[in-house]
Amino acid sequence: LNNQSGATYSNAKLKLLAGDVQRATPPPSGRVMRAAAGAEFAADKGMSEEQFSEYHLYTLGRPTTVANREMKQVSLLESEKIPVTKKLVVDAMRNHRGWRPNEGQVGTGVIKPLVLFEFENDKKSNMGMALPAGKVKVFQPDSSGSLQLVGEDFIDHTPRDEKITLTVGRSFDIRAERKRTHFSWIMAGTKRTGTRQSFEIEVRNRKESAETVHVYERHWGEYEISQNSLSYERPETDTIIFEVKLKPNEVKKITYTVITKF
Numbered sequence: 586l587n588n589q590s591g592a593t594y595s596n597a598k599l600k601l602l603a604g605d606v607q608r609a610t611p612p613p614s615g616r617v618m619r620a621a622a623g624a625e626f627a628a629d630k631g632m633s634e635e636q637f638s639e640y641h642l643y644t645l646g647r648p649t650t651v652a653n654r655e656m657k658q659v660s661l662l663e664s665e666k667i668p669v670t671k672k673l674v675v676d677a678m679r680n681h682r683g684w685r686p687n688e689g690q691v692g693t694g695v696i697k698p699l700v701l702f703e704f705e706n707d708k709k710s711n712m713g714m715a716l717p718a719g720k721v722k723v724f725q726p727d728s729s730g731s732l733q734l735v736g737e738d739f740i741d742h743t744p745r746d747e748k749i750t751l752t753v754g755r756s757f758d759i760r761a762e763r764k765r766t767h768f769s770w771i772m773a774g775t776k777r778t779g780t781r782q783s784f785e786i787e788v789r790n791r792k793e794s795a796e797t798v799h800v801y802e803r804h805w806g807e808y809e810i811s812q813n814s815l816s817y818e819r820p821e822t823d824t825i826i827f828e829v830k831l832k833p834n835e836v837k838k839i840t841y842t843v844i845t846k847f
Contacts, residue, residue: 586657596648599659601632603717604640604742632661634715641715641742664711672701673796675761675788678803693763697755698798700736707746716743723753758791759798759831771844779846783812786839790831800827804843813841 588594632643643661651657676699677692702723706712718741724732736753743749767783788798802817802825810817810825817825827839 586651586655586659588651588653588655588657591653593650593652595650597651599645599649601643601661601717602637602640603643603715606640632659636715641717643717662714662716664714666711667704668710670703672703673698673756673759673798674701674801675699675763675786675798676801676803677761677763679801681803693765696761696763698759698761699752700754700756702751702753704749705746706743706749713745715745716740716749718742721751723751759796760789760791761798761800762787762789766840767842771846777847779844781811781842781844783840783842786827787836788829788831788839789836790834793833795833796831798829798831800829800839801825802827802841804845806845806847808843808845811842811844813839815839815841817841 586599632645634641634643636642645659649657649659675696677696681691704710704712706714706716718739720737720739722737723735725735727733736751738751738753740749740751764785764787765782766785767781769781770777771779771781784802786800786802788800790796790798803823804825805823815827815829817827819825829837829839831837
């Protein structure tokens with residue numbers, strides 16, 4: 586809470602309405618009609634939460650005082666022992682959706698993998714809460730036990746039973762290098778009907794620990810993978826994913842050929 590209103594609020598009832606609330610600007614001479622609905626909450630020390638219209642309403646179970654020009658933190662939601670998965674992702678074409686192949690090269694060069702943290706917002710994971718939009722900071726203890734900030738991300742308003750993915754930064758000790766090693770047009774007489782491309786992605790682990798890197802490759806239109814050195818998954822039409830398991834200080838190469846038809 587950041588109170589810059591010029592007034593002190595003593596023993597105030599604190600409520601937070603979370604959701605995408607549209608505000609209409611009335612005409613200068615118009616009148617605004619206001620409607621209110623009430624609800625009773627348990628008088629505990631934490632926040633209670635309820636569905637309210639198409640939003641979620643959080644109410645502090647005790648009054649709080651906020652002085653003028655005061656910044657104050659009030660705990661909203663708490664949970665412990667949430668299973669979290671770290672994921673390293675190389676996604677060279679993530680910002681090139683709709684790109685059509687040509688003689689040029691897109692998405693090549695040295696790439697720092699994204700660092701993602703994922704968890705399920707369900708009761709099984711000690712969550713299952715309606716989470717309001719905002720900034721999420723991720724801390725991790727170092728070798729001495731001190732907490733260090735490893736990154737932060739924003740989340741949208743998130744209902745329960747949905748997966749949350751936080752992109753907190755890029756890896757320091759892991760590198761990927763993507764090259765296109767072949768390109769040719771597929772011809773039908775004098776007409777271009779498709780392309781044949783080959784790619785090589787080298788993934789280098791410079792850490793003293795084993796790591797798994799997920800390499801996302803994106804292609805659009807009607808295409809098929811005609812040759813690949815490593816098996817892959819295809820969770821979406823436009824995406825294939827190679828899972829690269831690396832030992833400490835190990836380097837691996839992925840090669841594959843894709844044929845795209847127009």
